[in-house]
Amino acid sequence: MDYSQSAMAKLYHVPLSPFCRKVRLVLAEKKIEVELVEEKYWEESPDFLRRNPAAKVPILKFDGKTMAESTPICEYIEEKHPEPALLPRSAEGRYEVRRLVNWFDDKFHNEVTSKLLYERVNKKVMKKGFPDSTNVKAGARAVKYHLDYMAWLLDHRRWLAGDVMTLADFAAAAHLSSLDYISDVDWNRSDTVKDWYAKIKSRPAFRSILADQVPGFPPPAHYADLDF
Template identity: 75%
Template structure:
């Protein structure tokens, strides 16, 4: 059995979940309190981070490495283009969201509003929340610029870049921190992504102490 050690509101875990679901790979989800790591968990990943995927007799860590392993060993349906330049663009956008977007937005909003409470780390830092709320505008505008010229974020086909971006935005959407009125093209793109069967388990997530907003699981917002 393939097993994913995860935290439900981690964008990196959601990214892996989306890829597994798109590839129709059955997986057992194991909630992991990675901020209180056990010796057993540290043996799976000495870095003490989620996600960790147990597959093919191995424990894999780091979401991009996990997703590319899945893509290489289970190539259908494809989430990476064949053309080297197109693959480079997918990877560029994956790192854009997992690095720049995560530092500027996800960490300042989701981690401050949710993770601190869950992990008993104190109250949200108002300055960080304000920074995240400002920075997300730039990122939504950038996505809108890309989608004005492309069907999907990285090109004409759905790719790992779309799932990476959607994983981060879905976490923010859970706490109503995305202004979907800012860009109709981004809103339409997200509606397409979250309408896919692979998104069903993401939309069913329930975080203790944090209720879903009414629109969260609504495919038409």
């Protein structure tokens, strides 16, 4: 065996990025070993820009390729490592998963994650000033509406996109776990959503995410607690 050609993946990431967390969850669920490299992408180092002209994380080095864009990365991993499956087989089922992944990475991200996490954490870390209270209030209002939408889905299904766990659950859990790190999720709002999060949080794939630490932002005690 030629270890220089090892299949080990390397992920350039930041700990609280929901897009990076989605890729980490997929890799872990598929039992693909990954070396995590923290990347201060906002400093735009020449090395990083060479790896990724879009100047974003995640960047995954895998199979001899350097890949950007979290959802295309997850679809690639799914196609190369189909077990355990994170997309159903039917076109209808796959559509519903992809719709929800987009819902969280687009709508939830714009309305909630960018207004809470980016205001409270990213601005400080990137030295871009103080949280804008209008944004924080809008994010705090919007997260309630999204939790209610999740509760409605989960009243009809065991997991967000159907009766099996899929990439949609990982996309949602990636955003919620990042917000939970800064105590911005009210788990008392819905027992259904809390039960869903408890199930996903207790998976081995979640361990590395629960161990994350961001200097200057210690997580609350309940963050890593499986009995939160």
